[in-house]
Amino acid sequence: MNFTDFITDHGKRVNKDYFRNLIQVCKSDGVISPAEYTLLHKEGKLFGLTDPEIDILISEENYSNYNPPYYLEEKFDHLYNVAEIIMADGIVAEGERKLLKKYAIEAGISDKNIDILIEILFEGIKNNEKEEDLFKKCLKAVLG
Numbered sequence: 001m002n003f004t005d006f007i008t009d010h011g012k013r014v015n016k017d018y019f020r021n022l023i024q025v026c027k028s029d030g031v032i033s034p035a036e037y038t039l040l041h042k043e044g045k046l047f048g049l050t051d052p053e054i055d056i057l058i059s060e061e062n063y064s065n066y067n068p069p070y071y072l073e074e075k076f077d078h079l080y081n082v083a084e085i086i087m088a089d090g091i092v093a094e095g096e097r098k099l100l101k102k103y104a105i106e107a108g109i110s111d112k113n114i115d116i117l118i119e120i121l122f123e124g125i126k127n128n129e130k131e132e133d134l135f136k137k138c139l140k141a142v143l144g
Contacts (some may be wrong), residue, residue, distance in 0.1 A: 014105060015047035016057065018078065021066050021103070023058055025085050029093035032058065036088045068107040075107040075136050083121035092122065115144035 022043060026036040031102045037058075044054035068075050082103055086096040097118070117138055124134040 015049065015060075017032060017046055017067065019047050019049065019054075019057060020060070022085050023060075025082050025096055025099050028090075028099055029091070033089035035090075036085060039085055039088045043085070049084035066096045066103050066106050068103070073135065076138060076141075077131070079104055079107060079109075079117070080121060080125075080131050080134065083118070084125055087122060109142070116142045 020041075022040060023032075026032045032040070040058060041051060041054055044057070045051075049057070068078060070121060079100065082100050086092055086100060100118060101114055101123075104117060105111070109117055120134060120138050122142060124137065127136075
């Protein structure tokens with residue numbers, strides 16, 4: 001095995017762990033809606049997972065601990081993906097909001113800024129704002 005094989009394998013493992021977190025968010029209200037299921041498949045493919053791998057991960061009962069990335073933009077990307085999954089069915093359940101809040105805390109967002117960040121994410125996703133624009137808005141409001 002050469003060095004690039006190690007990086008690819010490790011990267012895919014990390015992606016599966018994070019993808020399990022997205023599944024956990026979908027299951028937090030007790031059911032994965034068709035819109036959430038479709039979005040999980042879309043996001044899973046971006047992580048390099050195949051449809052059968054995605055279906056297997058969805059059917060698992062095991063969850064991973066959230067390990068946020070190091071870089072701010074990647075942290076935001078993770079939180080954006082979680083918010084996008086939450087908004088997929090148009091309903092924000094309390095359990096989903098709590099998980100997003102938990103992930104934001106683990107990503108190092110200060111308590112005083114978490115609710116502002118969450119509202120910017122939900123409002124921006126609802127209004128179909130681009131992720132890059134929301135990142136800039138969050139930088140100004142809470143992350144910077």
